[in-house]
Amino acid sequence: MYKYDTIDRDFLDRRSAQFRDQVARRLSGELSEDEFKPLRLQNGLYLQLHAYMLRVAIPYGVLSSRQLRGLASIARDFDRGFGHFTTRQNIQFNWIKLVETPDILDRLAELDMHAIQTSGNCIRNVTSDPLAGATDDEVENPMVWCEVIRQWSTLHPEFAFLPRKFKIAVSAGAEDRAATGFHDIGLRLVKARSGEVGFRVLVGGGQGRTPRVAQQLTPFLPKKNLLSYLEAILRVYNVAGRRDNIYKVRLKILVEAMGIEAFSDAVNMEWVGIRDSVVELPLEEFERIQRHFARDTLPPADLTSEILEAYCGKGHAFERWMRHNVLPHYDPGYANVCISIKALGRPPGDASASEMERIADLADRYGMGEIRFTYSQNVVIPHVRRDQLIRVFEGLGDIGLNGGENGLIGDMIVCPGLDYCNLANARSLPLADRIFQHFADAGLRDEIGKIRLNISGCINACGHHHAADIGILGVNKKGVENYQISLGGRAGEDAAVGRILGPSFDEHRVPDAVAAIVGLYLHRRKPDETFGDAVVRLGVDVFKRELYAAA
């Protein structure tokens, strides 16, 4: 992973000192709230329902065991002992005191971490595939490019005051595990017939009030031109984005209003002036960054393990975990372990300090000391020797996080909702638990198989409900929390926005509604047909009729 040098460290120290001064001036009254708010937002500090919330950047979701332990200590020393993993591969803390924030930023700086560009109208933390560099289905390691984009976009003076926030995702796998179709810019590394690797560039995706799947801007961009091309897109958006209308301000609306061809013409016009200019990444700099991501030499692993065999085929929880949560690695003797931060009775995506510490320990002992946060609010320990998997499973069992839920109905993506969020209409976390309770039988969850059920507490869609097989959206119905259900969303290669089924339900009726939808699928599916594929084949209306006939 990328290691900070003295330039990076100096920069963070100065940034932290600057914020300390700004906080002092706010507390003394020298700065008004209106003056201070944009400054605190530039440092990831929001005022939420109960207190300040601090969102810490985890660049493309990658962190070291030392950093994760540091985050655990921040949770313990400055908060209530836990943190929340977000869909943008970051972590947020919920009870932060303004007066203590400068100390926290210092602590983060010691860990080579910060909260810059985790909020505000700038290029946000770039996201990527949690298996990057650890899987053999990728064209090349996308983290190299994520780091290039991180360095280019961090405090980029031209893009510090964009019309609105701006999200970029990079993926390189045969399977798109970074939801690139739902970002302002989605970059997919692809190989041309000539063997040359470049980017397929998508633009104008996003969720929120007006969900849109990104459209292709170019099928192949040479790697050497990435930065000039990104600059060109950002420049067009910076000038033409609808700053006058909050509902039309995102890139997705601009692309739609102009049409992809006119947008592409505008980008190309901007691009000719800067293509192959000093804006491009110098080769030496690319090579310097690339060296940080060179594959570690993994010690040879024993493929035949007695312990593994002893457990397999016995219906043990270990076997279930192996099936769903142990993901392939480029080396057949190794695996990538997905830790489901979802279990009955616990808020999806929340982890306590001691749990973070245990995960860090496991990454040190059985992995390479590296951890990934995923878009689905789980954690991945990459590079685990297969013959050590049972130890990891047992280590996770001590903290109740050895459930094999990855990709199943219990693996819900859920935003903090009204339990924490100032903008929410309805609670998402207790609803997630109600639904989990309804499907408490692990055998049933296995039988249902791959399915994505996501919940957002309001139309901002942080819980990615638009991109879910079953999406649930919290709405306010005459002052009462209600939930709208949509069907048919997808986040991967064939991204699609789900369709709303009909009138909303109250929290007590949602689990039955979900059960009715899932029941119809189980009844009508073909062998090996996933929920998502069945919805495509049968059509959303079939489910809609079933749902409202039962209601």
Next chain:
Amino acid sequence: MPGILITANRLEDGVVVWLATDFTWTETRSRAGIFDADTVQTARHSAAGDQTNNFVTAIYEVMVDGKADVSAREAIRANRGPTIQAPPDRHPSIR
């Protein structure tokens, strides 16, 4: 008693507070003052002064019917935390 609550976040730590009848700020919802048409003007004035003095921020008013917090949002704020259990930090097998 139906009336109006005045609530805010304390500037230095963000903690949710309510204006009490003596115009100090309390962290306890049950000690919040419920102001009527006669008293609310003075209360507003006092609260605004505390915002200017950088003691609180994000002041707003909530109508109450005297029985319970009307909205789920205000009930959750009054509860001073989420309505679900936080993930456990003590795991018997590890410490």
